[in-house]
Amino acid sequence: MAFDFDLFVIGGGSGGVRAARLAAGEAGAKVGLAEEYRLGGTCVIRGCVPKKLMVFASGYPRLVEDAQAYGWEAQIGSFDWNTFKPKLHAELDRLEGLYGNTLNNAGVEVFDARATLEDAHTVRLGDGRTFTAKHILVAVGGWPYVPEFDVADEILTSNEIFHLEKLPKNILIVGGGFIACEFACILNGMGVEVTQYYRGEQILRGFDGEARGHVAELMREGGVNLHVGTDVLEMKKVDGGLWVKSADGKEGVYEKVMYATGRRPNTANLGLDKAGVKTGRNGEIIVDEYSQTSVPSIYAVGDVTDRINLTPVAIREGAAFVETVFHGRPTKPDHELVASAVFTQPELGCVGLTEEQAREQEPIEVYATSFRPMQSLFAGRPDRVMMKLIVSQETRKVLGVHIVSEGAGELIQMAAIAVKMGATKEDFDRTVAVHPTMSEELVTMKAPVRSA
Structure with a gap:
């Protein structure tokens, strides 16, 4: 044919x-x-x-x-x-x-x-x-997925957010994934009063638990009014925007409501x-x-x-x-050890297993540090960097790297190369630090903070 x-x-x-x-x-x-x-x-x-x-x-x-x-x-x-x-x-x-x-x-x-x-x-x-x-x-x-509401036509998603005629004075963002968290930080930085609801117990489900908590705390410190364990019960159009009642009984009127509850x-x-x-x-x-x-x-x-x-x-x-x-060359796309970044403020970068995932797989050691970086410390900002290595007790391979910091997306790309190559904790230790940088902490964490 x-x-x-x-x-x-x-x-x-x-x-x-x-x-x-x-x-x-x-x-x-x-x-x-x-x-x-x-x-x-x-x-x-x-x-x-x-x-x-x-x-x-x-x-x-x-x-x-x-x-x-x-x-x-x-x-x-x-x-x-x-x-x-x-x-x-x-x-x-x-x-x-x-x-x-x-x-x-x-x-x-x-x-x-x-x-x-x-x-x-x-x-x-x-x-x-x-x-x-x-x-x-x-x-x-x-x-984007949006639940059924009578006012569904009034709800924004990540498709429409770039086409706003003007920025709202305030916005409710519903969701706790990377899209919701990124836009909460973006709009907050642009001067919009941001409230965020997420029905789960912590934002960024699927990421490392310690890193999730670190990002959430810094988002709140940065001005995002973040609420977890709650969801929207009712919504209706009123003068000035949308009236919203939440599962924990709170009521408010928001000029715009954005749903980022998955795709x-x-x-x-x-x-x-x-x-x-x-x-x-x-x-x-x-x-x-x-x-x-x-x-x-x-x-x-x-x-x-x-x-x-x-x-x-x-x-x-x-x-x-x-x-x-x-080309007649059977090729499977490689889905192992794919690095990713969440562009919150600060960013979250990760590659490999979370601590929770690794614990279920095998005995591990966890190396972690949290500190105020030089640049923001001098400026008087309360920002804190978090870096974390998940290491196999048996093979000594680094199973996961998790970074919360400014530029974490750039840092994790480099760490991902080492993890993809099968680097061990001792390979990290043998690497001479570049000083003074934030990233030197990745190769200077000598003692585990816990084993599991």
Whole structure:
């Protein structure tokens, strides 16, 4: 059977674009790609990139306070969203253009349309056109989840937060994951009065318990009105915003309410049932180690598979798919020891096992330290850095590294290389410290604080 394309990719985010570019540009395949919104996907258009730019913007008040403490005659006024917002979106436009150029240069035919599955080898575009493909790759990402409320249309998610006409005077953020915590810190830094509700006992579920507590304490010290163990019971529109009643009986009116209570695979009405593709309980596409679905000609990568929902992971999965299918070199994407960072203020960076996970696996030693770093100590800020190593008693390998500090995202990238290589605690100890730096503490913790 002759196909219109060797590969058709549904979704123009990081994973889909990488797979399309490599299949067309390096493997010489005829590739089509459909994206219903904007090239770049969640990360570039409504995720990592605009969020990190907002993180930068929100940090300047602290820098000016530090400058004053160091002897500079420095002042800062109020944050002007109307100055920042157009520059933010101009940068997103620039990046989207780069994605388009990359695909065009590789010879990928791009369709600005929604695509759905018709069968194992056929996709249908929103305008009614159909195309056949030997292989289909689904890379449509995830979508924010919001519980049902009568005022659901008034609730913001991480999709809409970048498009606000103006910053609110106050906001309620519901959720305790990295998106909720990051935006609580961002908006707090921009001068918004932030209240955050999380129904669990501590924010950042899945991260190291000690690190979670450290971040929560510093968020509160920084001005975020953080409440755990509570949730929204009722919500209605009133003059001035949304009236909210919480599970612990508190009532308040917030100009804006943002929900960051998780994301779900964006698989609704995609035609998966029609094509015979199996999904899980949350709509995630079930794939094997090579990202192949229950239908041999259909693969899926990225957040739509709900494995590790991080942009660099989706990119690796897309590249492994091309190696497997178009180069004949079966390649499993490596999901072991993936580092990550939460861009709160301060940041949390981690790689490997948490203390809780490691304890269940084997006997461990825990090396930890907490201190006030030189720069903020001199400036009179109460910030405290936390660094923690989880070490196997038997093999002496470093099983996990957890850092809470300014720049933790940058630090953990370097630590991740050592952990990925299988470094032992003694390898860390043999490494000469760079002084004076915060990171030298990673190689100067000699005695464990506890064993388990």
